[in-house]
Amino acid sequence: MANAAITNESSLGNAQQAISTTYKSLIVLGNSSATTSNYFTTGGYRRGKVYDILIGTNSAPADNYLEYDLAPITFATTPAGITGTLVSANSSLFGLDPADTTFVAAIQINSTGETGISPLGSKWYVGVNQRASYRWVAAPGSEIVYAANSSATGNNGVSLRTRSGAYTGNATMTVLFNEQ
């Protein structure tokens, strides 16, 4: 069971995007046949469990309202509509324990487009002031889970998104998850 922490830091490859009135994906993770680890061949899907979410903003302080949510999505072989480079190739950087194997999940951060994302509801939602930061930690057994299957069956990933009616700066997010 490999634990990993993913952040939408710009230095990982994709620059943080301006927040707008429509949802924008900060972090997308899920199963994709486009991604394999050292120990699994293509199609070696694994379940993922999100157990910790931290959110905040990093622009000049002001009073704006931001909404964050976690939406289940169907993650295709090539992340359809999620524009931006996968950062899964850096998976060795994200593991919490260097002794663990690298993960199978495809990870994408700071999407520049949302055209292919068809959210299948919302599993977690919070709306807070721009000046506030938020953290959610799951007890063991209460994690948010995505299934170990391909995009053909669907619902095989999650997208952590944000939007705001007035705020146009950047939002930060860190997600901890494990694969089983």
Next chain:
Amino acid sequence: MRNPGGFAQIINGGPVHLGRLDSRGRSPETFSEGLTEFDTATCNHCNCVVHIKPGWTPKIHVCKTCFKFVCEPCTAHGCTPFEKKLEQQEARDRALRSYGV
């Protein structure tokens, strides 16, 4: 309350403001300056996270079949644990791939 399924905290560095803890149209909550903490529960049927505000009387539901926490919208449906849904979904995917679909 039963054992919580996690906790959430909001660190508010600004003035008192209104926020929301779910997208289902519940009234906005007031977050004062400083730290506000909540227990959370994860629905055993749909896997969504529900915030439970201190001093608030939420409609906590326990499924009479699986005896786990379920969120309010899921009480309108029968008992299908999320784990079972995942297993069905993964089994369908394995079958499709075995057929070469």
